[in-house]
Amino acid sequence: MRLVILDDYDLASEWAAKYIRNRIVQFKPTADRYFTLGLPTGSTPLGCYRKLIEYHKNGDLSFKYVKTFNMDEYVGLPRDHPESYHSYMWNNFFKHIDIEPQNTHILDGNASDLQAECAAFEQQITAAGGIELFVGGIGPDGHIAFNEPGSSLVSRTRVKTLAKDTIVANARFFGNDLSKVPTMTLTVGVGTVMDAREVMILITGAHKAFALYKAIEEGVNHMWTVSAFQQHPRTIFVCDEDATLELRVKTVKYFKARMH
Amino acid sequence: MPSNKSVSDAPITQFVSCRILKDHRLQWEDLWVREGKILNPEKLFFDEEGFADHKVDCGNKIIAPGFIDVQINGGYGIDFSQASGDIRRGVAQVAKKILEHGVTSFCPTLVTSPPDIYHKVQSVHLSLPFISIHLEGPFISEQKRGAHPPKFLRTFKAGGVADLMETYGHLDNVALVTLAPELANSAAAIRELSGRGIVVSLGHSMADLSQAEEAVQNGAIFITHLFNAMLPFHHRDPGIVGLLTSDRIPPGRMVYYGMIADGIHTHPAALRIAHRAHPAGLVLVTDAVTAMGLPPGQHSLGQQQIDIQGLHAYVAGTTTLSGSIATMDMCVRHFREVSGCTVEAALEAASLHPAQLLGVSNRKGTLEFGTDADFIVLDDTLTVRETYIAGQQVWRK
Numbered sequence: 267m268r269l270v271i272l273d274d275y276d277l278a279s280e281w282a283a284k285y286i287r288n289r290i291v292q293f294k295p296t297a298d299r300y301f302t303l304g305l306p307t308g309s310t311p312l313g314c315y316r317k318l319i320e321y322h323k324n325g326d327l328s329f330k331y332v333k334t335f336n337m338d339e340y341v342g343l344p345r346d347h348p349e350s351y352h353s354y355m356w357n358n359f360f361k362h363i364d365i366e367p368q369n370t371h372i373l374d375g376n377a378s379d380l381q382a383e384c385a386a387f388e389q390q391i392t393a394a395g396g397i398e399l400f401v402g403g404i405g406p407d408g409h410i411a412f413n414e415p416g417s418s419l420v421s422r423t424r425v426k427t428l429a430k431d432t433i434v435a436n437a438r439f440f441g442n443d444l445s446k447v448p449t450m451t452l453t454v455g456v457g458t459v460m461d462a463r464e465v466m467i468l469i470t471g472a473h474k475a476f477a478l479y480k481a482i483e484e485g486v487n488h489m490w491t492v493s494a495f496q497q498h499p500r501t502i503f504v505c506d507e508d509a510t511l512e513l514r515v516k517t518v519k520y521f522k523a524r525m526h
Numbered sequence: 527m528p529s530n531k532s533v534s535d536a537p538i539t540q541f542v543s544c545r546i547l548k549d550h551r552l553q554w555e556d557l558w559v560r561e562g563k564i565l566n567p568e569k570l571f572f573d574e575e576g577f578a579d580h581k582v583d584c585g586n587k588i589i590a591p592g593f594i595d596v597q598i599n600g601g602y603g604i605d606f607s608q609a610s611g612d613i614r615r616g617v618a619q620v621a622k623k624i625l626e627h628g629v630t631s632f633c634p635t636l637v638t639s640p641p642d643i644y645h646k647v648q649s650v651h652l653s654l655p656f657i658s659i660h661l662e663g664p665f666i667s668e669q670k671r672g673a674h675p676p677k678f679l680r681t682f683k684a685g686g687v688a689d690l691m692e693t694y695g696h697l698d699n700v701a702l703v704t705l706a707p708e709l710a711n712s713a714a715a716i717r718e719l720s721g722r723g724i725v726v727s728l729g730h731s732m733a734d735l736s737q738a739e740e741a742v743q744n745g746a747i748f749i750t751h752l753f754n755a756m757l758p759f760h761h762r763d764p765g766i767v768g769l770l771t772s773d774r775i776p777p778g779r780m781v782y783y784g785m786i787a788d789g790i791h792t793h794p795a796a797l798r799i800a801h802r803a804h805p806a807g808l809v810l811v812t813d814a815v816t817a818m819g820l821p822p823g824q825h826s827l828g829q830q831q832i833d834i835q836g837l838h839a840y841v842a843g844t845t846t847l848s849g850s851i852a853t854m855d856m857c858v859r860h861f862r863e864v865s866g867c868t869v870e871a872a873l874e875a876a877s878l879h880p881a882q883l884l885g886v887s888n889r890k891g892t893l894e895f896g897t898d899a900d901f902i903v904l905d906d907t908l909t910v911r912e913t914y915i916a917g918q919q920v921w922r923k
Contacts, residue, residue, distance in 0.1 A: 352572055356567075356571060361556075361567065361568070361571075366577070367571045367575035372572075
C-alpha cells in the first residue's frame with residue numbers, strides 16, 4: 267500500500283482531489299473510453315469534493331466522460347430526503363459539475379426488488395468496463411462502504427443491516443434521534459471494491475485512528491473490513507496527522523519519508 | 527447533448543450566478559424554470575436524466591419572488607374606481623407598468639363607490655393572470671373615512687349578506703373586502719365573506735380592541751393600512767392596533783396587517799414598533815393612487831379630486847392624505863432601511879406574506895419547486911432590474 271500523510275484535513279482533501287484530477291486528465295477519457303470512478307459519501311470526502319468542484323470551475327477538470335458509481339444508499343429513505351445519498355451527491359457534487367445524469371449510478375434504496383437492484387448494479391459496473399479508481403472512506407468500526415464487521419471479504423453488492431456503531435455515528439445527520447436513522451442499506455461488497463484497478467481510502471480525524479491501525483497494522487480480518495485492501499495490488503490510504511495517532515512511529519516515519 | 531427528458535420536451539432555463547430567496551434565506555443556488563413553473567433540478571437529474579437547454583447568467587444578483595400588492599387604487603392616470611372606459615384595458619395598463627416595480631400580481635382596489643360602479647367593474651371578466659379585486663368600502667366608519675366620499679358610505683341595514691349582494695352585485699372576482707366591524711350586523715357579513723374564502727380586512731374604523739377581536743373570531747384576518755384611518759393605539763384600549771399582540775386570536779390563525787412604508791403614511795418609529803411586535807404578519811402595500819407614476823398636479827380618485835405635491839398626495843384643499851404614490855420597490859427599500867430588518871425579511875413582506883394572506887402561497891410568493899415562476903432580479907440596493915412572469919422576461923431595466 268501507499269500511506270500518504272498530510273498535516274491536516276484540508277491538505278489531505280486537496281491531495282486526494284489532485285490525485286483524482288490527475289488520474290482523470292492523464293487517462294484522457296472519451297466517448298468511447300470513459301473513466302469510471304467509485305465514490306463515497308459522509309463527512310470525510312466533503313473537502314475533496316469541494317476541491318474537485320474548484321478544479322472543474324477553473325476549467326482544469328471535466329466530468330463529461332466520467333462515469334460514477336456510488337458505494338451505498340439507505341433502504342427505505344425517500345430519494346429526496348435531505349439525508350439520502352442521492353441528495354448528498356446532488357448537493358455536494360453533481361449540481362456543481364458537468365457530469366451527465368445517465369453516467370451517474372447510485373443504488374436505489376426504494377427499488378421493489380432490492381436484490382435485483384444490487385445484481386443490476388454489479389452488471390452496470392461490468393458493462394462500464396470495471397472501476398478505474400474507487401474512492402472510499404473508513405468507518406470508526408473499520409468498515410468500507412457499509413460492509414460492517416463480520417462481512418465477507420469477498421462479498422458483492424447486497425442488502426446489509428447496519429451495526430450499532432454505524433447507526434450511532436450517523437445519528438448526527440438525523441437530528442441525533444437514533445430512531446430516525448435507517449437500519450438497512452444497499453452497499454457494494456468488499457469484493458466489489460477489491461475488483462477496482464486502484465483504490466484510494468480517505469481517513470481523517472483522531473476518531474478514525476484506531477480503525478486505521480486495525481486496518482493496516484494488524485491482519486486481514488473480517489471484523490475490520492478495510493483490512494482486505496492489504497491484498498489489493500494498488501491501494502492508497504490518504505490521511506491527516508490525527509488519523510495516524512494509533513500507528514507505530516516506525517510506520518509513520520517510513521511513509522512520511524517517502525513523501526519527499 | 528440529445529434531449530432525453532421523460533416528463534416534458536418543453537425547454538428548461540437555468541438561472542446561474544444568483545442568490546435566490548429560499549427557506550427565508552438568500553442562498554447561492556441556481557433557479558430552474560420549465561413551462562412557467564419553478565423546476566426541481568434534482569428530480570430532473572435523477573428521474574428524467576435531464577439538463578438545462580438555456581443558461582442565463584444573473585451576474586451575482588438576487589432573485590426573489592415577484593411582489594404582490596394587495597392594495598392599489600390605480601396609477602399612471604388610471605383610476606380603478608372611476609370605471610370609465612375600458613376597465614380591462616385600464617387594469618392591464620397598470621399591470622404592465624408596475625412590472626417595473628417588481629409587482630407580478632396585484633389586487634385592483636375600489637374605494638367607496640356607488641353600487642353601479644361596483645356592478646360595472648364586477649361585470650368585467652378580468653382574465654389577466656391572478657388579479658382579483660380589493661373592495662375597500664363602502665361599509666366603513668364615517669369618522670374614519672379618510673379620502674372616501676361620505677355620500678356613498680353604507681351600513682348593514684338588512685342584516686349583512688343582503689347588503690353585500692345589493693351593493694357589490696356579486697363577489698366572484700373579489701379577494702379582499704375592507705370594512706369597519708363596529709357597524710351593526712357586521713358579524714354576519716364577516717362570516718359570509720370569510721366563508722367564501724374572501725379576506726376580510728378591518729379598516730377605516732372606530733372599533734376598539736374587543737370589537738376587532740370579535741371580528742377576527744368571525745373570520746377577519748387582515749388590517750388595512752395599520753395606524754391609518756383607525757383609532758390610535760392607547761395603552762388602556764389598544765384598538766385595532768392591539769390585534770398585533772392580542773391573545774384572543776383563534777389558534778392556528780394569524781392576523782396580517784398592511785403597512786404603507788412610503789415614509790409619509792407611517793412614522794418610521796411606528797413602523798418599527800409594529801414590525802417588532804409581529805414581524806410575521808407585516809404585508810407591504812402601496813395604496814397607490816391614480817397619480818402614481820404621473821407628474822405633480824391635480825388628478826381624480828374615486829369620486830374626488832386629489833392634489834400631488836412631491837411624494838405627498840392630499841385630498842384637494844385639505845391636509846388629509848389620500849393614498850400614496852410610492853412604488854412597491856420603494857416601499858421595500860424604505861422598510862428595510864428604517865426597520866433594519868434583513869434583506870430576506872423585506873422581500874418576504876412584499877411577496878411571501880401577501881401570498882400567505884391570500885391563501886395562495888402554494889403557487890405564488892415563493893420560489894418553491896412547482897410554484898409559478900413569477901420572479902424578479904434585483905441588485906444589492908434592492909432595485910428591480912428584471913421581471914419575469916411564468917418564466918418569461920416581461921420587463922428589463
